[in-house]
Amino acid sequence: MxxxxxxxxxxxxxxxxxxxxxxxxxxxxxxxxxxxxxxxxxxxxxxxxxxxxxxGESGPMSPVTEPGPAKAPQSPLPEEASAPKNGSGAGERRRPGGRRRGPLVRDVVLELLHEATEPVSVRDVHVALQSSPISPPGKVVVRNTLESLVAKGVARRCRDGQSVRYSVEQPQEPQTDS
Known part of the structure; x- marks a missing residue:
């Protein structure tokens, strides 16, 4: 070769x-x-x-067919972001047609926290919401709602080992010098 x-x-x-x-x-x-x-x-x-x-509705969930430039998300319910125009229905969500939809998950969760005599877990709140006037949300929604309340300073998170429990943040009384 x-x-x-x-x-x-x-x-x-x-x-x-x-x-x-x-x-x-x-x-x-x-x-x-x-x-x-x-x-x-x-x-x-x-x-x-x-x-x-x-x-309470299917959102902007069209299947992605091809990659393209990212678009800024649009609010599906612009009326929810604004306050009620006539001053009534505070804490209630409105559909685009103006019909009442019921209380917000946040408001019901906050009410449950106020009624609780001791800190509650996500599971406790989730179970309590099964019999509430709102459509029962999933555990992830409950946890995110509780964490949002903690972030706003309305609720408090406490750890018990690996468990996390939530309670209403008590307003601090001003310290006076005696």
Missing amino acids: SVEANDRVGLTDAYATRVRADLERVDAEIVEVQARLKELAVDRALLSKLWENIF
């Missing part, structure tokens, strides 16, 4: 090895992307359910 033929065989083997490695790498990336897509589909389903629990 000539030197030139040996060089071609060696070069062909090198290319074959490189192409095989690239194919294996691409196959592995495809498997990773497919797994990530499954995770995103689960996240999307949870977010859709959360949207439905909060707003």
